[in-house]
Structure formats: C-alpha cells, structure tokens
Amino acid sequence: MSALPPYATTGQRIWHYSFRVICGLIFFFLIAPILVIIPLSFNAEDFFTFTPEMLSFDPEGYSTKHYEDFFTNSDWQLALRNSLKIAPVATLLSVSLGTLAAIGLSQSHVPFRRAIMAILISPMIVPLIISATGMYFFYSNPYIPLPFGWTIELPFTLTGTYIGVVLAHAALGIPFVIITVTATLVGFDQSLTRAAANMGAGPVTTFFRVQMPLILPGVVSGGLFAFITSFDEVVVVLFVGSAGQKTLPWQMFTGLREQISPTILAVATILITLSVILLFVVEILRRRSERLRGITPS
Amino acid sequence: MAEQMLAADGRPLKASLNRALRRQKLRALALIAPLLLFILISFVMPIADMLFRSVENEIVSNTLPRTVVALEEWDADTGEAPSEEVFSALYTDMTLAAEYKTHTRLGSRLNYESTGISSLFRKSGRRVGRFDTDIYTDAFTAGDPAYGDPARWANWMDDGAIRTQLPKTASAYDDWARMIVEVEGDDPLEEEPWDFVFTALYEDANAGGVLPIAVDLSGVEPVSLRAQFSDVDDDWLDVDVWQTIKLYAPEYTSGYFLNSVDLMKTPEGVEARPENEQIYITLFIRTLIMSLSIMGMCVLLGYPIAWLLANLPDRTANLLMILVLLPFWTSLLVRTSAWKVLLQQQGVINDVLVWIGLVSDGNRLELINNQTGTIIAMTHILLPFMILPLYSVMKTIPPSYLRAAKSLGATNWTAFWRVYFPQSVPGIGAGCILVFILAIGYYITPELVGGTKGVFISNRIAYHISSSLNWGLAAALGTILLAVVLILYWVYDRIVGIDNVKLGG
Numbered sequence: 108m109s110a111l112p113p114y115a116t117t118g119q120r121i122w123h124y125s126f127r128v129i130c131g132l133i134f135f136f137l138i139a140p141i142l143v144i145i146p147l148s149f150n151a152e153d154f155f156t157f158t159p160e161m162l163s164f165d166p167e168g169y170s171t172k173h174y175e176d177f178f179t180n181s182d183w184q185l186a187l188r189n190s191l192k193i194a195p196v197a198t199l200l201s202v203s204l205g206t207l208a209a210i211g212l213s214q215s216h217v218p219f220r221r222a223i224m225a226i227l228i229s230p231m232i233v234p235l236i237i238s239a240t241g242m243y244f245f246y247s248n249p250y251i252p253l254p255f256g257w258t259i260e261l262p263f264t265l266t267g268t269y270i271g272v273v274l275a276h277a278a279l280g281i282p283f284v285i286i287t288v289t290a291t292l293v294g295f296d297q298s299l300t301r302a303a304a305n306m307g308a309g310p311v312t313t314f315f316r317v318q319m320p321l322i323l324p325g326v327v328s329g330g331l332f333a334f335i336t337s338f339d340e341v342v343v344v345l346f347v348g349s350a351g352q353k354t355l356p357w358q359m360f361t362g363l364r365e366q367i368s369p370t371i372l373a374v375a376t377i378l379i380t381l382s383v384i385l386l387f388v389v390e391i392l393r394r395r396s397e398r399l400r401g402i403t404p405s
Numbered sequence: 406m407a408e409q410m411l412a413a414d415g416r417p418l419k420a421s422l423n424r425a426l427r428r429q430k431l432r433a434l435a436l437i438a439p440l441l442l443f444i445l446i447s448f449v450m451p452i453a454d455m456l457f458r459s460v461e462n463e464i465v466s467n468t469l470p471r472t473v474v475a476l477e478e479w480d481a482d483t484g485e486a487p488s489e490e491v492f493s494a495l496y497t498d499m500t501l502a503a504e505y506k507t508h509t510r511l512g513s514r515l516n517y518e519s520t521g522i523s524s525l526f527r528k529s530g531r532r533v534g535r536f537d538t539d540i541y542t543d544a545f546t547a548g549d550p551a552y553g554d555p556a557r558w559a560n561w562m563d564d565g566a567i568r569t570q571l572p573k574t575a576s577a578y579d580d581w582a583r584m585i586v587e588v589e590g591d592d593p594l595e596e597e598p599w600d601f602v603f604t605a606l607y608e609d610a611n612a613g614g615v616l617p618i619a620v621d622l623s624g625v626e627p628v629s630l631r632a633q634f635s636d637v638d639d640d641w642l643d644v645d646v647w648q649t650i651k652l653y654a655p656e657y658t659s660g661y662f663l664n665s666v667d668l669m670k671t672p673e674g675v676e677a678r679p680e681n682e683q684i685y686i687t688l689f690i691r692t693l694i695m696s697l698s699i700m701g702m703c704v705l706l707g708y709p710i711a712w713l714l715a716n717l718p719d720r721t722a723n724l725l726m727i728l729v730l731l732p733f734w735t736s737l738l739v740r741t742s743a744w745k746v747l748l749q750q751q752g753v754i755n756d757v758l759v760w761i762g763l764v765s766d767g768n769r770l771e772l773i774n775n776q777t778g779t780i781i782a783m784t785h786i787l788l789p790f791m792i793l794p795l796y797s798v799m800k801t802i803p804p805s806y807l808r809a810a811k812s813l814g815a816t817n818w819t820a821f822w823r824v825y826f827p828q829s830v831p832g833i834g835a836g837c838i839l840v841f842i843l844a845i846g847y848y849i850t851p852e853l854v855g856g857t858k859g860v861f862i863s864n865r866i867a868y869h870i871s872s873s874l875n876w877g878l879a880a881a882l883g884t885i886l887l888a889v890v891l892i893l894y895w896v897y898d899r900i901v902g903i904d905n906v907k908l909g910g
Contacts, residue, residue: 119817126713127713129709130713133706133710136706136785137729137732137788140744140747140785141735141739143746144742155751155753156752156753204440208440211435211436212437214429214432216429216430217430217434223441226441226444226449227444230448232842234842234886234887235848236846236848237866237887238451240866241452242451245451246451248454277447278443278444278448281444338736339736339738360738363741363742367745375738379736382731386730386734
C-alpha cells in the first residue's frame, strides 16, 4: 500500500488514489466535527455558525466572551468544582482496589478466574442507563440487603449524596483499571518478585519497590481512563445525584437539552484540550511500559 | 514400594506442594476480594434490585391487606361488585392508607392498568374520614364510657382472650396504634380510637364476639359501607375496578413485562393492548434497526481506515492513529454538542450546502431531531470502537499472503475477497458486537439529537423513571435490554475473550 509500483495499470492508479481520497474523507468525518467547535467557540455573536466577520478573519468577529462567561457564571463554576471533587476520589478508589485485584487475577492459580473477570468487567458492558436505573433504585434504600432476608441498616440513603455519586463512578471506572493493569502484568516477569523475596524483602516491600515501579505506567493509564470515565459521565449522575452534585457534563447536557448557549462551545474546547493532553500522556505511558517490559514499540 | 519424596521440613513433597498452592490461591483471592465485594455492593446488587422490581408488586397487598384477603372469595363472573364484607375491609385499609398517604401511590400504580383509578382513590381518601360510622363510636361510648378511655382499650388489646373474641377489632386497633405513633406522633394511650376501630368492634359484636363490657347495640342502625363508598364515587360498584385490584393483588406480577411487549393482563387472560397504546414493540424494533444501521455504517467507514492504518508504515500509521484516538478520548458531550451545532437548520453543514448551491436557502435539510441525526452522530461516536479491534486483527495478517495470491494470478479483488477479507472477519465480528452493544443502550446522544422519532428504548426507560414514575415498567424494559446485552456479551466473550479488549490501540 505504501507506494504504487511503477508497473501499475491506469485502473490500479485510479483505485489507489480514489481509495486515499475516501480514507481522507472518513478521517475528515472523524476529526472535523471536533475541530470545528474550536473556532466557533470564539464567536463574538451568540450564533452557532460562522458569521461573515469570522469568515473574513475580521478580529471584530472573534471574542473570548463565552470563555469569560464560563469562568464567571456560578452555575458553570459549581459544575466544574463538583466534577473536580468527584472524579479524583472515584479514580483513587477504582485504581487502588483495581490494581490489587488485577495483581490477584494475574497469579497463576486463581479459582473461578473467568467468572470473577466477567463480574469485574460488567460495569463497562451493561448499558449506562441500566446501571443508572439499578443504582437509582438501590441507593435510595436505607439498607443493604443480605442473603436470607438479612439487612444492614444505614442511617442515610445514598441517592443525591456526594458519596453515592463517587461510589457509582468508582464502579464504572474499575473495568478500565482492571483491563489496563492486567494487560501490563501479562508482560511482568514473576521471577522478579521471587528474586526480591529470596533476598529477604517482605511482600509489601516487594510490591512497592519492585512490582509497582514496573507496572506504574499501566496503573496510571488505567487511572486516566477511570478519571475520564467519571469526568465525562452524565447518565448516572443525572439519576443518582441531585442538583448539589451537578457536574460539568450534567450542566452541558441540560444546557443542550433546554436552551443551548454558546458557552457550551467554550467548555467543549477546554475539554478537547484536556483530552488531547490525556491522549498524549496515555500514549507516552504505553510506550514507556512496553520499553520497560522489553517490547519494542510498534 | 518407592520411597516417598519428602520436603525439607519432613512432610511428603506432594502435601507440601498442595499446601503452597492452596496458600497461593488464598492470597490471590484475598487480593481480589475487596474489589469483588465493592463491585457486588455498588454495582451487581443495584442491578439485582432492578430485576426484582420488574416483577415485584407488593404495593397492593401492603396498602390494602384486608381488602386483598376479603376479595379472594369474590367471583367477578357474578357481574356484581363485592359484598359488604369487602367494603368494610376496604374502609379500614383506606382510612389507614389515607393517613399514611399511600393511597395516592397505589392509585397511580393501578392507574397504569386501568385509567380512572387514581382519581377514585384520591377522592375516596379525602372522604373516608367523614363516613357516617361515627354512630358506632357514639353508641359504644354512650353504652359505657369505658369505650372512650384509651387506657382501657390498651388493656383489652393486651388480653389474648379478648383478642380471639374480637379478631377484626384487634387487627384494626394494632394498625391504628402504629399509625398514631408513626404518622401523628401521638401516644395511643392518650388517644381515643377512631371510628373505623369501633366499626370493626361493631362487626365483631354482630358476628357473635363477646365484648369486654356488654353494650346494648339493638338500637343502632347499621351503616352500609358499600353505600358510603358508592356515594363517594359510583365506580366502586364497577366490576372492572375490583377486577383490576384482584388481578394485581399477588405480590409478584408479570404485568410489567407484559406491558413492555404491548400486552396486558385481563381476567380472561393475556391480551394485546389497544392499538393506540402499542408503543414498545415498535420502539424495540426501531432500536434494533437503528443500532444495526449504525453498526453497518461503522463497518463501512471503519474497514478502509483500519486497512490503511494496518498497511501503512508504522510512523505514518501512528500519526494517523491520533485522528482516530482523539475522537475516542474526547468527551461524549463535546462530540454530541458538536453534532447538535453542525446539524442545525442554521448550522454549519446546511450553510455549506446552501453556499455550494446543493440546497436552496428555502428548504434546508432537516438533519437533527430525527433518525438521521441520531445515526450520523452515533456513527461518529462509535466509529473508533470499530476501527481499533479491526486494526488489531488486521495487524496480524501477513501482507505476504496478498502478494502470494497475486503472484498466483489472482486479481486485486479476488486476492482481497478470497484471501484477505476472510482473515479479517474476526475483527469485523468483534467490532460489530462491541458497537452494537454500545449502540443499543445509548441514551445521551439520542436524547439530544433524536427528537421524538430518533429515540431508543433507553430514553423510554429514563422517561419512566423521571417523568411518569412507573418504575416497575422501567425495570422490566431495562431487564429485557439487559438480557439482550448479556447474550451479546457472552457471544463476544466466546469470540474475542473479554481479556483481549484493547483500549486506546
């Protein structure tokens, strides 16, 4: 595919170039909607399309007023603060529990490995609306049901609380941590832990001094996935949370549904910048992890 | 006999190894246990709760416990509303329910099955406190003032012998006392029992129960509760209302599931709903068709891209990969807002089409708030999920196979179709299932760009939870959707293996 051989027929040439054009159009379809948001967010008018001033690159047509609105409007600021309060805690929870479990799962003899894996991955597979429905019902119970009709009474219900949203988001982020960390552990040389134990290190020392540094890239990229899952999640927050837990995606969602304000485009641009940064961090981590494990990056 | 191998500590080697293995297993499980517990509580149990709610129907028997028992004797085929006995049970239940304010909830629950019941319950709840049954109270307290003394009542109701003589009174008094504490916040030792307790006492006395203090009741004109209820609303004499109550009296019901496939329960068995109420089958079919079209679009657009990426030199492929991964990493709401902005009638796409001259300014295309909008936006959102598995499968197909086919005389097309394509089928399968699973349960994007025609079953679930408050139906619809997704998940696990899910390339 890389280059056309000199003996190619006209038909082959035409196909070769038209294929590239088709691919170019598909790439355009993938990326253009995201890129077009960026200039639109600098629109001086409250329109969602390019004004004649913008098309003639008149500085008058551009302004940062939608960004100013984002940084001064109390609704948006509350949403931003909530997002920043919920996502890191949920991430921490899923990363710490997820990493431990991934290490457990990567041992050679784990009973019911397949079933456990299926349960741990299920939050990623079950449609969000169903998770949200279940959590909405369950978190409004003031108790935790146990088998044989026993219950643990709770002095509160989780619906509409910060803890409820964090728990729900942590559950949704766990599959990503499990997948990335187990993938990293596949290449992990178990003889290293044995060597450490041989030299007198306890399990805790071995974990922090030998295993952790080697699987750290996987853990961090799993954490980033969990973070973006929580940061970007709206369905569960809409159901489990109350107005006090209004997050950035929630604010965007209601904004888009009710009265679409151009501030959303400014927020979108900020989020695009964030995702570009995350994309590069994950890519760097992936390469680093492969290098550490002695696999040359593809 | 061969000498048994011994470990260093003198135990048989086999036992020693077994012990080590057991310890290893336990350690692995101990590492997994916290997370497993966490997922069970925060995720699996909520799902189980939802499954339970799709069949649970305790509201009728919890709110009208006596009525439900009394109704067992009643036969709808007689064409007559139930007897006085059922109405007397209803009177006690309704008075208590009106105090707990649960009668309106039960009314709206039964209203899903038969319209009009909600207002019937509301009206009766307001009126039930003003029934003419106060004559019983007056007759008893006039007969002996002890009947007006809360302390005496409490004493009687502690006496097992009196309780067996006056079963209805005992049960009515217990519920009354609980209600006085829970709702009114008062002490039953200081409150005179309400009319419905005296009504029960009168009925017990009439049935031959021995009163704690004899009272002459011959002068009391019995109050017909049947007449009292029919005064509130004639519907109480309507057989259909009673049939609905009786039909939904059991603690578990298949009613929600029948409702979610456009059927309903009737005394004659399961029947189709009236035409104008049949919406769910259509909605399920629409969800399926739209998910399939999105999947098809993704294969169509994803295959060439994956092929290009798999066959370009690594450096270029990695650069182009960014164009796939950037949308993958971008917030879902950002992408949805982008489409909402682009597809509007005054949006960028229509502007460009008008500017080129493809469309006249007068009839701009309607691209949003319909199925087109949903399909375009969701294809864009789910395309990376098709490209990534396809790419990872295509990466493993050696390019030399294609060259070999061509050198054996195959044309470009034959070489692709007979040699390359069959090897890429696992990738297509994996990508298709993944995209389909994700598409079928989507909520946000259809909600924002789908209008009324382009929404999925998930939007209906959300509607029932937040607007119509028919939670049982939402749970039943969710259970059906969950079953479909789990079957696909199982297939995916069979074909691809869930461990092989790749994230971000």
